[in-house]
Amino acid sequence: MSFLYSFAFSYNTNMKHIAIIGGGASGLMAALFAARSGANVTLYEHNTSVGKKILASGNGRCNIINTTATHADYAGSDPQFVTYALKQMNFHYFQSFCSSIGLLLDVKDDGRCYPLSNEAKSVLISLKGAIVDAGVKILTECAVTSLSKDSNGFIVASAHDKRRYDNVLIATGSEAAPQLGAAGDGYAFARSFGHEIIPTYPSLVQLHLSSKHAPKMAGVKTVAEVTLVIDGKSNTKVTGDILFASYGISGLAILDISQKASYALLHKQRVSLTLNLLPQFDRQTLTNTLEKLFTSIPTQTIQNALCGLLPAKIVTYLLEDAAIALSARVSTLNPKEIKKLAYLIGEWKFDVTDTHGFKHAEVSGGGVSTIQVNPKTMESKLVEGLYFAGEVLDIVGKRGGYNFNFAWASGMIAGKEIAK
Numbered sequence: 001m002s003f004l005y006s007f008a009f010s011y012n013t014n015m016k017h018i019a020i021i022g023g024g025a026s027g028l029m030a031a032l033f034a035a036r037s038g039a040n041v042t043l044y045e046h047n048t049s050v051g052k053k054i055l056a057s058g059n060g061r062c063n064i065i066n067t068t069a070t071h072a073d074y075a076g077s078d079p080q081f082v083t084y085a086l087k088q089m090n091f092h093y094f095q096s097f098c099s100s101i102g103l104l105l106d107v108k109d110d111g112r113c114y115p116l117s118n119e120a121k122s123v124l125i126s127l128k129g130a131i132v133d134a135g136v137k138i139l140t141e142c143a144v145t146s147l148s149k150d151s152n153g154f155i156v157a158s159a160h161d162k163r164r165y166d167n168v169l170i171a172t173g174s175e176a177a178p179q180l181g182a183a184g185d186g187y188a189f190a191r192s193f194g195h196e197i198i199p200t201y202p203s204l205v206q207l208h209l210s211s212k213h214a215p216k217m218a219g220v221k222t223v224a225e226v227t228l229v230i231d232g233k234s235n236t237k238v239t240g241d242i243l244f245a246s247y248g249i250s251g252l253a254i255l256d257i258s259q260k261a262s263y264a265l266l267h268k269q270r271v272s273l274t275l276n277l278l279p280q281f282d283r284q285t286l287t288n289t290l291e292k293l294f295t296s297i298p299t300q301t302i303q304n305a306l307c308g309l310l311p312a313k314i315v316t317y318l319l320e321d322a323a324i325a326l327s328a329r330v331s332t333l334n335p336k337e338i339k340k341l342a343y344l345i346g347e348w349k350f351d352v353t354d355t356h357g358f359k360h361a362e363v364s365g366g367g368v369s370t371i372q373v374n375p376k377t378m379e380s381k382l383v384e385g386l387y388f389a390g391e392v393l394d395i396v397g398k399r400g401g402y403n404f405n406f407a408w409a410s411g412m413i414a415g416k417e418i419a420k
């Protein structure tokens with residue numbers, strides 16, 4: 001069935017008819033603000049229900065916002081693009097907005113915020129309740145297949161029909177986590193209107209290593225200082241959890257450096273990681289500590305001796321790289337070998353070959369170029385009445401609530417403006 005609803009029978013000339021494509025964080029926020037500003041809002045979502053990423057977020061807890069967000073927490077061709085939106089929806093504004101829809105927040109000391117219930121579900125229930133109250137029409141299992149514009153406005157084609165609207169918001173998110181509905185359709189819609197798409201790449205994602213040891217250490221978790229090295233130069237240092245895996249390496253410290261690693265891989269740069277497995281010690285202190293330890297247990301094997309400091313599987317492969325037999329008695333090690341061990345513990349190098357891909361990424365970098373979008377309205381600078389919000393734009397945040405932060409803020413602005 002393919003026909004065009006003209007709305008002629010019910011068209012209130014003062015009321016804008018708005019289509020929002022995508023029922024994620026930014027689309028839901030925009031729908032609410034547009035409807036509250038007096039627009040007639042239809043929201044298209046191709047999943048069976050809206051907000052699937054909200055439910056999956058923060059390990060089911062939803063790290064909903066960060067009280068400290070600034071443009072420095074984002075990457076993209078122009079991270080300053082977020083500044084106006086973040087000012088409009090600063091933390092205090094957001095907190096009172098949440099209270100107004102019945103959602104109370106738990107604010108952590110480091111700026112992360114979660115729903116007080118500690119359940120992501122609360123966020124979606126509160127938001128959806130407000131949206132339904134505001135009169136938004138939600139069409140689920142309704143994928144938008146094409147978007148065009150003629151002299152009478154926009155035509156939104158879905159699998160079910162074609163409808164005409166005054167203004168349209170593309171809030172389709174990115175390609176990250178396709179199992180939750182991500183499709184990248186928004187890029188195609190934007191491109192059809194002449195918008196430039198900055199090449200996309202997975203972010204907040206695990207990394208593949210070329211190491212033969214990594215798969216054998218799968219499941220081993222420890223705390224390390226991770227240095228990201230790009231084209232031979234030290235780029236970023238992060239201390240936190242790492243977890244070896246069959247494909248390479250994961251853990252919060254890895255997610256934290258993954259945006260820069262993934263961006264460098266996209267641009268064909270050489271990427272490697274250096275792990276400091278005992279960041280508590282500087283090199284000399286570690287050498288002294290090893291010497292002292294080995295003197296105190298001279299009859300032990302080097303494998304046993306190091307297991308008092310590091311996870312056992314790591315010890316096995318570290319010794320292999322140091323070319324020291326696991327069964328060697330510590331008393332037989334010479335100062336050069338001890339120095340070499342201290343060096344490897346502090347600078348164990350791994351080459352990064354790839355990321356674990358969009359399927360495993362939380363977010364995506366790249367997207368609709370922000371140069372062609374007005375940061376104060378989220379309207380296209382190329383096509384009047386066409387708006388963008390959220391992750392479809394060339395903006396990607398750090399881990400810690402920053403991605404939702406921009407999705408809510410840009411969604412709110414787009415929602416208010418699109419209804420004008």
Ligand SMILES: Cc1cc2nc3c(=O)[nH]c(=O)nc-3n(C[C@H](O)[C@H](O)[C@H](O)COP(=O)(O)OP(=O)(O)OC[C@H]3O[C@@H](n4cnc5c(N)ncnc54)[C@H](O)[C@@H]3O)c2cc1C
Pocket residue numbers: 021022023024025026027044045046047050051052053054056057058059062063064065142143144145171172173174176177180181182183184185186361362363389390391392400401402403404405407
């Ligand atoms: C596992 C996971 C955990 C995360 N945890 C956090 C966290 O704790 N804190 C944080 O800040 N961020 C987190 N994120 C990132 C955050 O979820 C996203 O940045 C945010 O959801 C982006 O919002 P959005 O509205 O731009 O896109 P989305 O939430 O992806 O919404 C886009 C919507 O558009 C729909 N859609 C796409 N194409 C079409 C089409 N053609 N027709 C109709 N509908 C369409 C999709 O189904 C989707 O529902 C997490 C992401 C993942 C995957």
